[in-house]
Amino acid sequence: MTLLHCLILAFILFTIGIFGVLTNRHLIGMLISIEIMLNAANINFVAFAYFKAQDPTAGTLFSIFSIAITACEMAVALAILIAMYRKHHSLDVNTQEINHE
C-alpha cells in the first residue's frame, strides 16, 4: 500500500460522494453522500501524514477536527431537516423546491 493507493481510494470515495449527491433525491441520502466526500478528504490527510509529511501529527489532528466539525454541521443540518419535515412531511427534494420565475 503506497501513498498513491490511498490517494486513489480517497479520490474514488470523493467521486462516489459527488455521484451520490447528484443522484440522490432524498435529503438524508444527500447528507450521507456529502459525509463520504468529507471523509475522502480525511483519508487524504491521514495518508499524507502517514507516508509523506514532515509534520505528521498535524495531518491526523486535522482529520480529527474535521470529523468533529462535520458532526456539528450534520447536527445543524438534521435540525433543519426536521423543521422541514414538520412542514412538508417529506424529505424528497423533488417535492420541495420553490421554482423561481
Added chain:
Amino acid sequence: MIAIIPDILLLLFPFLMLAFKLFLTQAQTAHKNFAFAYLFILLICQNFVLIGDTQVYFSNWQIDTFGIFMREIFTLSALLALLLSENYFKHSMSEKPKLFHFSEFAASIGFATFGGVVVVSANDLLTLFLGLELATIPMYALVAWNKRDSEGTEAAIKYILMGSVATAFELFGFSYLYGFAGHLTFPEIAQALQTNQASPLIWISVLFIISGIGFKMTLFPFHLWAPDVYEGAPTPVTAILSVTSKSIAIAFLTVLVFGPLNAIHQEIVPFLALLAGITLLAGNLGALSQSKLRRFMAFSSISQAGYILIALLGNSPEGKYAIIYYLFLYTFSNYLAFFIFSTISKDQSETFISLNGLSEKSKFLAIALLIALMSLAGIPPLAGFFGKLQIFTAAAENKHYFLILFAVLNNVLALYYYIQVLKSAWIDKPAKEIALSVSTKQKTIILILTLSVLLLGFLPFLSNNLSIALL
C-alpha cells in the same frame, strides 16, 4: 497582551447573551440594548488596538493590521445586523412572521463574527478551516431562524447542502496542500512553495480551495444558491450574509493568497481575473430585471464579490488595503439599503412595487435610497466609487488593464439596475397609498449611515488612516 482582549470580549459575547436568556428571562429590551451597547463598546475597543507589527498569541493566534481592520468590519456588520433585526423581533412583517429568541439570534451572530476573527487570526490551515466553519455553521441556523416560515427552511436546506459540498471541496483542497507542503502552518507552506517545484498537486488544491470558498463568496458558478437563500432568509440575515459572510470569505482568500500562496500569486492571478470578470458579469446580468428586493440584492452582492476579487490581482499591501477600504464602504452602503428596505416591509412585501411613491412619502428615505444605491453602483462622490477606485488601482499596478476595462464597463449594467430601483422609488406612482411609519431610531441610523456613505469616500480621513496603517 492588549490586542487579544477585544477578541476575548467578542468570544464572551454569545455566552453572555445566552446567560442573559437563562437568568433574565423577562427583560427583553434590556437584552437588546445590552447587545447593542456591548458590540458598540467592542467596536470602540477594537479601534484602540494599536496597529503595528504582527503579534502572535498561543503560537497560532496572529493579530496583524489586516486582521484588526477586518475585526472592525465584522463587528460593525454584526452591530448593524442586530440593529436591523430589532424590528423583525417586534412585529411580523408582511412577508415573514415575527422572529423569536433574540438572545440566541445575537449569540449566533456573535459566533459567526468570532469565526471571522478566527479566519483573519489564523496562522495555519487548521485554524483557518475551523474559523471558516465557525463562521458558516451559525449562518445555516440563522437562515432557518424562522421555523414558521417554510421559505426560510427551504433556503436553509439549500444553503447547508451546498455549503457542505463546498466544505468537502475545500477540505479536499486543504489535504492536497498539506500533502504537498507537509506542514499546516503558513510560513512553512510558503517556504515549501518557494523551494519546491510546483507540482500539479498544488494546482488541484488551489482549484478546490477556490471553488470551495467561491461558494461562500458567491463566485461564478458557485453563486446559484445566493438569490434563493437571500430571498428566503429573514432580512437581517440576508444583510449579514451579504456582508459578514462575504467579508469572511474574502478575508479567507486574502489570508491564503497573500500569505502561504504568495509564491504562486502570479500563476493564480489569471484564474482570479477570469473568476472576477465572469462573476461580476453574471451578477450584473442576473440583477437586470428582478422584481424582489432581496433577490435583487443577492445579484448585486454577487457582482460586488466580483469587484472585490479584482483587488486580489494587485500586490499584497495595496490589495489588502483596497479590500479593507472597499469592505468598509460596502458595509455602510449595503446596510443602508437594507435599512431602507426594512422600513417599507412592514405592511408591504419587499418588492420594487412597494417602493413606489417613496419620494412622495418621505424625501429623506428616498434620498437615502438614492445615495445607497448610487454608492453601490460606484458613482462619485459617494463611498462606493472610492472603494472601487482603490480596487482598480491595486489591480492596475499589475497591468490588468483589460479586466479593469471590462469591470468598469460592467458598472454600466450595474447602474442600469440600480436605476430601476430608483425609478420605482422616485418615478412610479403607487397603486394605493400605504403610510410609512419610521421610528426615530431607524431614522437616526439611516441618517448616520447616509452621512457615512456620503462623506467617507470623498473626505480623505478613512482612506488616509487606513493607508498609513496598511501601506
Added chain:
Amino acid sequence: MNNLISHSYLILLFPLLSFVINGLFLCFKHRKAAAILSTSLSGLGAIFAIFLVVQFFISGAKPLTAWEFEFLSFSGNLIATIGCLLDSLSAMMVLTVSLIAFVVHIYSIGYMQDDLSSGRFFALLSLFVFSMLGLVIATNIFQTFIFWELVGVSSYLLIGFWYNKPSAVAASKQAFILTRFADSFFLLGIILLSYIAKSFVFSDINSLRLENFAGQMISLGIIEIPTNDALVLSTLLIFIGGWGKSAMFPLHIWLPNAMEGPTPVSSIIHSATMVVAGVYLVARLFPLFAISGNVLEIVMIVGTITMLFAAIIACTQKDIKRILAYSTLSQLGYMMLALGSARLTDGSVHTLGYTAATFHIFTHAFFKCMLFLIAGALIHQVHTNDLEAMGGLRKKMPWTYAASLIACLAIAGIPPFSGFYSKDEILITAYQAGHPIIFACALFTSFLTAFYMFRLFFLAFHGKMRSAPKHPVHESLLMTLPILLLVIPTIFAGFSFKNIFHHFFTPENITAISHNIPDVSFIPPLAICCAVLGIIFSYILYASPKANLAKALDSDNRNTFYKTIYNKFYFDEIYYTFVRQFILGGLASFARFLEEKIIGSLVNFFSTIIHKAGSLVRSAHCGYIPFYIGVMILGVLFWYFASNLPLQGA
C-alpha cells in the same frame, strides 16, 4: 477736406445706429419715430456719401484703406479685419447704395404707413443698408463674406416681412437657402484661396500670379491638383457665391419669388443693390478672375444665358413685380456678360468689360429702383400686382406716368437716358471680345427688353381701367417724390458719368490691351433700332387701337411654347421636385433611415442581447437543489479547464 475720409466710418455708423435704436427701442411701439429716425439718418448718410465720394474723386481716386481693425487673427498674415477700402468701385457703390437707400426710406414712409409693424421694417431696412455698405467697402474677402451673409439674412427677414403670408414665408426661405447654398461654395472658395494666397486682403489676392505657384501641388482629398488649378478652382467657387447672390441661371428662381416682400424691399434689395453684389464681387476680384483661365468664360456664358432666359420669361408674365424681377435678372446677366467677355479669344484681357459692367451697375440701380417704386405706387393704389387688373392709370397718376416713361426708355436703351450708355458699352464689349453669338444674344435681349418694358408700360397706363379700384386712385406725395428724385440720375447718369467711368474704372494689375480693336461705330444705332423695334412691337400688340388685349393677355389658350415660357420653363416645379424628392425624400430620409433603423436597431439589439443574457442567467436560478449542486461540480470542472492554472499532467 481730408477729414471726411478719416471719418468714413460714418458710412457704417449711420445705418447701424438706426438699426440698433430702432431694433431695441422703437421697433414695437413708436413706429412713426422709427420711420423718421431711420429716414433722417439715411439722409445724413446719403449727404455724407455724396461729399465723401466727391472728395475722393477730386483727390484723384487713389485706392486707400480709410480705417481698419482686427476682427480675428488666424495666423501670421491670415488676419480677418473689418475695414474700409475706398477706391473708385467702392466709392461708386457707396454713393449708389446711400442714395437709393435714402430715396427708398422716404418712399417707405408712405408705402408702409398703414402697416402696424413698420417699426420693424425700418429697423431691418437699416440693417440691410448697414450690411450692404459694409459689403461694398470691404478691404478683404473675409469681410465681404461677413457682410455678404448679413445682407442675405436681412434680405430673408425683409422678404418674409409679412410673415403671416405663407407665400412670403416660403419665398424668404427659398431665397435664403438658395443663396446659402451658393455661399457655402463661396466660403469654401475663400478658404481655399486664403490657403493658397495666405491672405484675405484684396490687394494681395489681386496681385497673385500663376507663375509663382508653378510646380506646386495641393491635395483636395480625393485628388491632388496643381496649385494653379486650385487657384482657378477657388476663383470658380467664389464666383458660385456671386452666382447665387446675383440669381444667375439656374439659381435664379428665388429672385422672382422674392417679390412677395414689400415693394420698397424689392426695389432696394432685389434690384438695385444686393443682387448686384455678385457682379460687384467679380469686379472686385477682376484681376484674379482675369488670370484664372476659363472662369471668365463661365461668367460670360452664365450671364448670357440668364440675360436671354429671363428676358424671354419677362415677356409673358402678368405680375408687374415679377416682370421687373425678370428684367433685373436679365440686366444682371448683361453685367455678368460684360465682365465675362473681358477676356479675348486670344487669352488677353481688356478692361472695357469691367468699365461697362460697373457703369451698368450704376445706371441700372437708379432706373430699376425707380421702376420698382413705380410698381409699388401702382400696387398701393390698385391693390393688386396683376397687370390684367390695371390699365388706364395715365390720367390718374400723371407724374408717375411720366416718370415711368423715362424709366422704360432708359432701360430699353434709348438715348439720352442713362441705360443707353451703359448698355452700349456692354454691347461693344461683347462684340470686341469676338463672340458674335453672344453679341447677337445681347442685341436680341435688348429688343426683348424694350418689348417687355413697354408691354408693362402700356398695359399699366394706357387703355382703360380693367378693374374698378376699391379706393379712389391718387398720387401721394411721399411716394411720388422719391420717384421723381430718381428721374434725375436716370436722365443724367448716362452721358455725364460716362467719361468718369472711362477714366477711373480700370481694374488694378491689368494692363489694357488696345491692339486690333474692331470698328464698333455701327453698334449704337443698331442697338437703338432694336430697342425702337421692341417698343413698336409692344405698341402694336398692347396699345394700338387695334390691339386685342383680351387675346394678348390670355395665357390659357396658348401653344405649349408660350405656356412653357409663361410657367418660367417649369423651374419652380423642377426645384420643388428636386428639394422634395432628392433632398428631403432622398438624402434626409436616407439619413434618418440610417439613424433610426440601423443605428437605433443596433443599439436596441445590444440591449436585447443583454436582456436575453440576463434572463438566461436568471433562469439558471431555478431553485432545484440537484441542479445547483450539479452546476457547482461542473463549475469545478469548468475552471479545471478554463482557469489557466498549469494543471497539465495532474
Added chain:
Amino acid sequence: MFEKVLLNLLWILPFLTVLFSIPIKENSPRLKRFHLASAGIVLLSSIYLLVRVFQNTVSNTSSQFQLLFETKFNWLNAISANYFIGIDALSSMMLVLAAIIIFTGILATWRLEKNQKIFFGFFQILAASVYGVFISFDLVLFFVFYEMEALCMYLLIAGFGSGNKDYGAKKLTLTLAIGSSMILAVFLGIYAETGTWNLLKLSDIVLPENFQFWAFPILFLGFAVSSSLFPFHFWSPAGHSAAPTAVSMFAAGVMMKMGAYGCLRIAIYLMPEGAKIWLPYLLLLIAFNVIVGPFIAMRHKDLKFITAYSSISHLGLIFLGLAAMTPIAFRGAALQMVSHGFLTGLFFATIGMIYSRTHTRDITQMSGLMKAIPFIGVGFVIAGFAGLGLPGLSGFVAEATIFVGSFENPSPLCRVITILAILSITATAIYILRCANKMLHGPLNIPKESLPQAYFEEKCIIVFYIVCLLILGIFPAPFAEFLDTSIFPIYSNLMR
C-alpha cells in the same frame, strides 16, 4: 488669495446651497430666490475670475498650462491623488459658460410648480460637477466631478421631464456611463504607467507608445460619448427630448462640452502619439456627425429632436477642429465649445418657453407664433441664425476658424471632410429655417389668450444669451488670443 478662495468656492457653494436649502419651505418663492442668488454669486465670481485670468495671462510658448490661483494639497494618499485645482484661459471661459447656463437654467425653471427643492438641489449638484470638471487638474478629482452628474441626471429627467422620459433618461445616463467607464479605465492605466494623476506632471512624462496606441482611442471615445460623437450620439435625441428645459440646456450647453474639453485637455494633451495615429481615422466618425446630422434633423418634427441633431452636427465641428490638429483648428474647437454652449442654451430655453405655452413640440402643429409671442420668437430665430453660422453671432466665428484651421491639415481625408462640412452648412440652414417658418410664421393657429407674452425672467434669459452671442460674435479676437494660451501647450506637446 481671494481668487483662490473664490475658485474653491465655485464648487463648494452649490453644495452649501443644497444643504442650507433643506430647512426652507418647499415650493416657496424664497427657495427659488435662494438658489438663484447662489447661482448669481457663482456667475459673478466666474466672470470676475475670467477677468483676473485675462489680466494675468501672458502669451504662452511652453508646453505647460499656465495655471493660476492653484490650490493643491494631498487628498487620497493611498493612490497619491491630490486635490489640485486651478484655472487657465480655457477653463475660465468654460466656467463662465457653465455659470451662465446654470443661472439661466434656474431662471428657466422659475415656474416649476412642485418638488422645487429636489429639482434645484439636484441642479446645483450638476452645477458643482461641471465647475469642478473645468477647474480640476488632477485626474481623480476630474473624474469624480465628471461622473457626478450621473447621480442627478436620471432623476432630473425622469422626474421632471416630458414625453418618453424614463426611456430617455436611462438612455442618456447609461450611455454617458459607458463613456465615463472608458475614461476611468484609461485613467487607471495612466496612473499605473506613471504613478501620478497630476495633469501637469503627466505632461512631462511620455507615456509608452504601445500604451498610447491602445489607450488613446478608448479615452477619446470615452470623452466623445458625452459629446455625442457618432456612434455614441444616440443618447442625445432621446435624452434631450425627454429632459426638462433647464436640464436640456445644461446637457447640451455644458455637459456635451465636458467631453470635448476632456478630449482636448487630457486625451490629446497626454497622448500625442496616440492622437497622431488615431485622429485621422476618427475623422470618419466625425463625418457622420457633421454631414449626416443636419440631414436627420431635416426629417424630424419634434423641436427637441431637431435641436438635438443640430447639436450633434455642431459638436461634430468641434471634433473636426480637434482631429485636424492644427493650432487654428484647436482654437476653433475651443471657440465652438463656448459658442455652441450659448446658442444651444438659447435654443433649448426658447423651446422650453414655447412648449410651456403650446404644450406641443411638433412644429407642424404650431404656426404663426411670432405674432403672439414675438420676444420668444426673435430669441429662437437668433439662436437659429447663430446655429447656421451668421456673421455677427458667435457661431460664425467658431465655424470659420474651424474650417480655416482644418483646411490647413493637408491629409486627404481631413480635406474631404472639411470640404463636405463647409458645404453642409446649407443643410443646417434648411432645417433651421424650416423650423422657424413652420412654427413662427404663417397664420396663428392657437388662440392668442393661451399664449402669454414672455415673462420677465424669460426675457432676461433671452437677452442674456443674445448678448453673449453678440459679444463673442463681434469681438472674437481678444477671446481667441486668450484661448490660444491654453491651446498652445497642447499643440506644442503634439508636435514634440
